[in-house]
Structure formats: structure tokens, C-alpha cells
Amino acid sequence: MKEKRSLTCVECPIGCSIEVEVENGVAVSVKGNSCPRGKLYAENEVVCPKRVLTSTVRAKSGEMIPVKTSAPVKKTELMNIMKEIKAVHPELPLKIGDILVKDISDGANLVVSG
Numbered sequence: 001m002k003e004k005r006s007l008t009c010v011e012c013p014i015g016c017s018i019e020v021e022v023e024n025g026v027a028v029s030v031k032g033n034s035c036p037r038g039k040l041y042a043e044n045e046v047v048c049p050k051r052v053l054t055s056t057v058r059a060k061s062g063e064m065i066p067v068k069t070s071a072p073v074k075k076t077e078l079m080n081i082m083k084e085i086k087a088v089h090p091e092l093p094l095k096i097g098d099i100l101v102k103d104i105s106d107g108a109n110l111v112v113s114g
């Protein structure tokens with residue numbers, strides 16, 4: 001049985017509205033995307049949605065440090081990753097791109113983002 005889903009592409013600020021037809025858990029038709037990135041986003045979104053997670057960690061000295069995952073991670077793993085992030089208290093100094101946790105999920109690292 002086919003099911004229609006409406007998505008907003010988050011791959012760029014344009015935010016195209018995309019209609020996906022899903023059959024047996026797989027995208028069989030994608031419409032509304034303006035580029036191939038949108039098609040890939042929609043195909044992945046209906047099977048296994050992923051996002052780049054952004055958060056902060058508290059350094060040992062008390063400062064809040066912005067962090068993010070170096071690649072999108074499964075949305076179903078976000079709570080587990082947040083639990084792990086809460087236990088991270090790095091020492092300063094740090095610079096953008098420093099890896100705080102290697103392979104925190106799906107091969108993505110937790111890195112300093114700003």
C-alpha cells in the first residue's frame with residue numbers, strides 16, 4: 001500500500017516542499033525537490049531520518065562550549081547522544097573542529113563548533 005508524505009527539505013535555506021510516495025518503507029516517487037540533494041534527503045528521511053545535533057558542553061573551568069556532530073546522526077539516537085554529551089567536560093583551550101568524542105554515533109564525531 002502506498003502512502004504519501006509531505007516534507008520540507010532542510011538541506012538548504014530554500015526549504016522546498018517535497019511530496020514523497022512511500023511503499024513498503026521505501027520512497028518510490030519524490031516530487032517538489034529543486035535539486036538532487038532534495039531527492040536524496042527525502043529518500044533518506046522516510047527510511048532513517050538523520051540530523052546534525054548541536055548542543056553545548058561545560059568545560060572543566062565552567063565555560064559553556066558550543067558543539068555539534070561532524071555529520072548527521074540518526075534521530076532515534078539523539079537522546080542517547082545527549083546523555084553522553086552531558087558527561088563531557090573538556091579542558092581549555094579548545095579550537096573549532098577539535099574532536100571531543102570520537103565516533104559518538106554512526107561514525108560522526110562530537111566537535112567544537114564555535
Ligand code: SF4
Nearest residue numbers: 009012015016034038
Ligand atoms: S531540494 Fe535542493 S533547492 Fe530545495 S531545499 Fe532541498 S537542497 Fe535546497
